[in-house]
Amino acid sequence: MLKPLADRVVIKMCEVEETTKSGIILAGNAQEKPQIAEVIEVGPGEEVEGKTIKMLVKKGDKVIASKYAGTEIKYEGQDLIIVKQSDILAIVE
Amino acid sequence: MLKPLADRVVIKMCEVEETTKSGIILAGNAQEKPQIAEVIEVGPGEEVEGKTIKMLVKKGDKVIASKYAGTEIKYEGQDLIIVKQSDILAIVE
Amino acid sequence: MLKPLADRVVIKMCEVEETTKSGIILAGNAQEKPQIAEVIEVGPGEEVEGKTIKMLVKKGDKVIASKYAGTEIKYEGQDLIIVKQSDILAIVE
């Protein structure tokens, strides 16, 4: 299990199944895909370099993160990204 | 629904219908278009990295944002931009 | 009407009529033109990212601003610039 430190959050990009009603998978335009990720693990926040950080996201949230932010890792066969919470822009409800 | 985190604001550029009185759509000069956006969602502000941020804009406000600021996203068929409130320069009333 | 946020100020470069006494308009050297702007609107200042900013300029002031500072906008047919007050160097009286 991954336990992010401080104000870090482990996220996983959501796969977008671009299938038409008739079942054909389309090679969609990458730039038109929603950039939605799922929160996998959340750090404890608290005192981070002298500032108090309150964690605003929780496990299971769907979020939009800054493009290119964070560190990509491969963990137990999954492609994950570890970002700082400040790189998460919005929660999708 | 998109819930921006911290001091972030979701905006949508206003479309400018450049139509003459006779109904002809003109390919206007992009640099002469007003750079006005509508506020779609507003984050809660509050404690943002140790600083207290008071949100100054509200849903429905027409605003002028810094060019190139923020992250463009495609959400439910809409082209939106998520900016920090500090990238919003003025409210248009 | 434009309502600048926080410590921002809307200014408009003053036009310099370079006309000799005999009425001839001269194509003056741009670098010799005074760089004077008029203050059109002033933000409220107050708490700006955790710092208290006191606004020092008022509507109608003639000011000298840093070259290249701010964001140029076109609003109701006017060429305006939105700058932070810290980009205003001096008031001309």
Added chain:
Amino acid sequence: MLKPLADRVVIKMCEVEETTKSGIILAGNAQEKPQIAEVIEVGPGEEVEGKTIKMLVKKGDKVIASKYAGTEIKYEGQDLIIVKQSDILAIVE
């Protein structure tokens, strides 16, 4: 023995034996290797340049650190990396 100063942590990249069940060592794709390191020594934290830093990792922890962070050293025949704790992204449990 190495005693890291302040909020520094000495880590050692874990070797990944890429051996198939039949015992053949594979020249794996470097980008697919887990980026896991073991914590060898931990600094005391405390007052670091005017900020109080609480150490969150301990000797023996398996961690994921930012790629390229820190200073590589060779010490007693071992390839070690000295990183700041803020370059450690997550603990692997």
Added chain:
Amino acid sequence: MLKPLADRVVIKMCEVEETTKSGIILAGNAQEKPQIAEVIEVGPGEEVEGKTIKMLVKKGDKVIASKYAGTEIKYEGQDLIIVKQSDILAIVE
């Protein structure tokens, strides 16, 4: 009249008349000219972006300023420079 804002100071480079005793003007080596300026106007200091700045120079002082610092302006036929007080290195007495 120019009223510099905050911790700004209006200075004017002193002209150096490089004339020999026999009255011949020499094309001196620019790098050997003293870099002395006269203080023309001084801002009020006080609260500048959350810090209290005490003004240390006064009108008429001869000062040495950082090369290339500040904004050159042409005002009422004079070549002036508006610098922050922190760009003034020393007073010449």
Added chain:
Amino acid sequence: MLKPLADRVVIKMCEVEETTKSGIILAGNAQEKPQIAEVIEVGPGEEVEGKTIKMLVKKGDKVIASKYAGTEIKYEGQDLIIVKQSDILAIVE
């Protein structure tokens, strides 16, 4: 004698005699040499630009410093380096 100011430390790289048991000096691979230095003098720490710095190293300590950090000086025939304490990564005991 050199008295470093504030949080500075004077160090001297340790010479590594790469001699085999049979007495032959080897032209070792520079990158494999331990990067160990000896602390020659230590500044008083205390108030350094508004922050309180506690000195953690003492004269005679063997330390590992960041590569390329500091200013190389030649003093009384010795090649020394003046670094900030924050450029010292670990003490070797």
Added chain:
Amino acid sequence: MLKPLADRVVIKMCEVEETTKSGIILAGNAQEKPQIAEVIEVGPGEEVEGKTIKMLVKKGDKVIASKYAGTEIKYEGQDLIIVKQSDILAIVE
């Protein structure tokens, strides 16, 4: 007389007479010359941009300053350098 502002210090590089015992002046290797300067004038320190700076050097001290730091000036026929005290690394006693 030069009165440095705030935490600034006026220094003068010491000339190194590289003369052999037999009186021959050698064109020494610049990189081997000691980089020692004499303190000519010291600013008052005190409140410098919101931080309290205590001056640690005094007129007449021999010091080692960061290479390339500060502003070179020519004043009354002397080649001087105005540095911030934080660019002075050590006092030579």
